[in-house]
Amino acid sequence: MASENMLLPRTGIGIDVHAFAPDDDPQPLWLGGLFWEGEQGLSGHSDGDCVAHAAADALFSACGIGDLGTHFGTDRPDFAGASGVKLLGEAARIVREAGFEIGNVAVQFVANRPKFGPRREESQRVLSQAANAPVSVTATTSDGLGFTGRGEGISAVATALVYPAASPHPGPAKGAPHA
């Protein structure tokens, strides 16, 4: 690897899926760091917040330091029922400890419900605070198709940009036209 590559920003990707909890074991819905009153909850070892999990996975991926299971395996009783905000905050801490700073994280989830738009800013605020970096969240339906369309679960995909903490914040590339 050319040594100057060590200074380049790095991108990562994360995907997470959680099934809705069955009717005979209802759970509260935690998604995007928020509690959604009256909505069907997701099952999981933690609180099932697939938006926060995808964000954390994208951060680990960007640094090349494994994934969610590597750091917060289901064999860890201390993460049973853990909030997505806690996991994302912990992931950001691990990323910084590994020598990276976070540029931003972008997440999109796929679900019919909850209707996300009215609470987007609240969610982005909570997750950005957890990561101490900008986290944006968008939502889409799958037009009634697939497991998300049938309302069986929620999927989320995230990308993250990190850069070595020792290097300056990535500015415009050399030779890029000035605004």
Ligand SMILES: Nc1ccn([C@@H]2O[C@H](COP(=O)(O)O)[C@@H](O)[C@H]2O)c(=O)n1
């Ligand atoms: N759970 C969701 C899903 C979607 N939205 C918003 O609706 C827009 C249209 O979604 P389509 O899947 O029909 O293209 C989408 O761009 C979101 O703004 C939402 O708020 N919550």
Ligand SMILES: C[C@@]1(CO)OP(=O)(O)OP(=O)(O)OC[C@H]1O
């Ligand atoms: C978060 C962890 C750990 O509590 O559990 P889950 O809530 O089941 O979530 P998932 O995204 O399936 O896997 C990662 C696990 O490490």
